[in-house]
Amino acid sequence: MEKNFTLRLRFYTVAEKSLDTILKEFEVLKSEIEPDYKVKILDNHIWLSLGILKREKYSPHLHLHLEPMEDGNTAINGLYGPDPVLWTFFIFLHFLVGVIFFIASISAYTKVKLHQNYTIEIIIIALMVFLWFLLYYIARKNRRKGIPEMNQLQTIMERIIN
Missing domain, CATH: 3.30.310.80 (Kinase associated domain 1, KA1)
Known part of the structure; x- marks a missing residue:
């Protein structure tokens, strides 16, 4: 159905x-x-x-x-x-993930230009992309429910x- x-x-x-x-x-x-x-x-x-x-x-x-x-x-x-409370919470999480992604990207770019190790920043960026997909999946699952x-x-x- x-x-x-x-x-x-x-x-x-x-x-x-x-x-x-x-x-x-x-x-x-x-x-x-x-x-x-x-x-x-x-x-x-x-x-x-x-x-x-x-x-x-x-x-x-x-x-x-x-x-x-x-x-x-x-x-x-x-x-x-x-639910408006749930929607607000999801928007907050998306904002938080976006800010962390942006900060990690700036830090990675800076470290690349300074020829420093930027492994941690790449891990954080990948983790934030994974979290974006996870939030999308959770939202779709809740919508189906x-x-x-x-x-x-x-x-x-x-x-x-x-």
Whole structure:
């Protein structure tokens, strides 16, 4: 089933309901599905995620941006994303790996020009490249683990917009 994953991380759809109707229906849904799912509504934005008891570190969030259309329908821009805390941590790790890679590269270049031994710098550079690939692999693995939960969030969204 996961091999045939048809959801996209970003999507656009049109609901044949007014913006106010969709917001009211999500308010009603909010009380029905908590604590298993968390629904946050702010202006024309809705965030869906798993409840605190069901959430894993790889659990996705669904952000919906609702825009009223002239014909009375509602345009919905959706975005699946990771937990903001986990995403921030991954960005920090990428930044840290990049800084260490940059410093080791400068140090290696300097030692090459000064005809000194630069073996340690080459090892550090290789280790940072390995860590970049490892972070990429971990992110892809977490994304695959979150596919069933993405399907759950998609089902909840479709209950309202269809």
